Amino acid sequence: METTAAITQSKTRTESRQGKLWRIAAIARNAFREAVRDRVLYNLVLFMLLLTGASIFIGELSGGQERKVIVDLGLSAMLLFGVFIAIFVGVGLVYKEIERRTIYAVFSKPVGRGEFLVGKYLGLCLTLLVNVLVMGVGVSLALLYVSRGWDPLIPTIWPAVLLIYMELMLLTATALLFSSFSSPALSALLTFMVFIIGHFSADLKSLAASLGSTSARWLFTGLYYLLPNLANYSFITPASHGRAPSLEFVFATALYAFVYIAVILAVATLVFSRRNFK
């Protein structure tokens, strides 16, 4: 009798877990469709124009350094466009649903607030993945064009693309966290500040080390560990010199991103579940 009950309970749990995943996937799919409908991927056209122009004209200006310039320009544009998408689309993910009052329809169904947030997050991550993949292919094609054939820089840009994508995933989570409790404008500003501070993290550490006051040292050391360390994801310049990060480095940064994103989404869910929509 007890065994049957345990089996039934386990079956119910498995079904519930599957249902949860299915609901998250459905929300993610819709978030991706919404981004496509909102013409977010149109930035790819601009990116392609930028790269095509650079491939044709940069040779004249760079003193024979067109391959380096194309990698720097292509990957920097990838990061910049991605940051704008992560911030401006990310902060609107939840807000738009509240503004249009569609959130009531969503929550009238058996969808948890955490599921809703994670689904939205994964939807935007999927949009960004498509974005960086197409851009990565674009940079590779530009390199093929300027080298008139195979270029040894092509395989070394992909680990840098992966790191850029991880940085964008971190920023998207941050944008979602801020948008779960504040207005889109403030969320965008705060996320952009996190992006800036995240690239200054090494300075925070050295600042902490140089300070005389113990409390100030603690504060800045705390901030160093608390804020996302985005400088770890900057591998554009080494990639332009044909250097790829070690597998261990990529694994460690991926693990850091995974843990950090999980924490941010947990906090966002906590804040969002206490929010009153009445």
Added chain:
Amino acid sequence: MNNRTRTIALGLFVVIGMACAALLVHRIDTLRPPEDPNAIDESLYVNGKMARRISLGFNGLAADWYWMRSLQYVGRKIINAENLPIDRLEQLNLKLLAPLLDTATTLDPEFIDPYEYAAIVLPAIDVNEAIRITKKGIDANPNAWRLYHQLGYIYWQQHDYRSASEMYGRGAQIEGAPAWMEAMKAKMAADGGSRATAREIYTRMYEQSTDDKVKDMAHKRLLQLDSLDQRESLRKLFAAYQARTGRCPSSWKEIEPVFRALRIGVDASGAPLDPGGAPYVLRACEVELNPESEVPAK
């Protein structure tokens, strides 16, 4: 007015409006007071360290921008002095070049080309800065043997053959360095001031450089060395002619048969041609370069 007519009218309005805007811009350009030529020499607002700090991970792109700006800066100044080799730009007042190259290399310390450019162009403007930037490149890229070659070249230009030999020796020890680095070390130590050493340096520079301007400079220096050899031979010829006849040749025609015997190319007037193909000028027992020649005089 139906929809179609309205669309056409609006389309025409946009085209005509843009044309008017372009005409106005053209007119405004003619009305604008001429640009202050000193404006392009305005000091940089941010130094390399600060630029690196605020570049937010875009330091590679910022370095590229400073690199291209250095090239444009020299390019704009050199535009009126096309025949000037890039290692003789002292009269162009390129005071911003060192800070621009320094910033580019601080933003991206592995970017080798700005160091090499500094080693070639800067010695004529500020040799201490040229040495400092090249040494900075060696510190950041200890395995780049080409930078030792460039630093050796700067020391060689300063007639500091001992330091030059030391640099070639250090560079020769790097894995992947060509065998001629070791040979250059010995040559610098034994015979640093000779024309043969100079020829060796410029030949290697021509072979190794990826920059067209550097290649062009090395090519011109090699032509100059050949021309120096030729002019030396011509002076010997004049001396022999003078010893034989008691006077200097009054025209090239008088000694043309000798050129033919020595297989030296001559033009229609019988004047020998320099390595660039321009005829030499004969002036009172002295041979001079033609002002039109591509061989640099200095």
